[in-house]
Amino acid sequence: MAGDPEFLLAVDCAEPDEPRPWRWARGSLSDQWDIAGAGAATGILGNGSGHPAFVMLSLDGEAIVRAQQGETSTEFVLVREPHHVQFFRKLAAQMVRWPDTTEPSKAAIERWLTAAAE
Template identity: 35%
Template sequence: MVTTCRPDEGRRDRTVTLDEPTRVPKANADWFELAKEFGLFSAGRQFLLSINVPYPNAVDDTDVEGVWGLVELLDDWDIMGAGCAVGITGSQYGCPAFVMSALDGSVFVQGTVWQDSIGTAVLPSPHRVQSLRDVARLNVGKPYRTADEDKDTLAWLARQDGSRGD
């Protein structure tokens, strides 16, 4: 939902046009700069990546749930190219479709394809955005969520401005 947030809610974007011959390296550089600037990485360059996991008894490959996976950015990385090509951070080379979070939930990052560009949107302090708070609140207590997930969500909802969590 990062791309649905407005600039006055804190959202920042960087995009590269689809016809740009070096769009993947430029989009990678933009992603990295925004991730560093807004605090996506932990001290060990770890962050959370939303990963699609099939539901038990899934009917087809669209019957999935996004779960947070702990990942670490290695020295040799290619989020917008190779990561997309293998389906981890997108649908094909140069077509990002990912959501990331700082370990403490203090910043969300989304990669997407627009009509004429690809890019990265960053949302610092997402706990301040009412639409995200509403969705989080609706998910508390769902039968597929664990007690720890509900506890983490409630702690996220309890944040005050400037709070970066536990």
């Protein structure tokens, strides 16, 4: 929803040397937030100030934002209506078949694929 400061943030819940289970955590932005500077410095949104690394999803699933530090640049990507992007749909279908995809993740992917097909 436009102007809504709430979003979902992908959070790595893995212990060292274990598979990387990711979970969505609900958050909200304030006018004072600096997601690529101070936010990245906390380690929650990146790997130090000026080095963002995160994935955010709108609550309605209509927009996804990814940031990462490349070799020579900082990259931000915004995708609107990701359920219409065939690349994401194919990747999701492949992820269901990966042996290290957890059962809860497989179920969530199947729900997304089914809902996105409607």
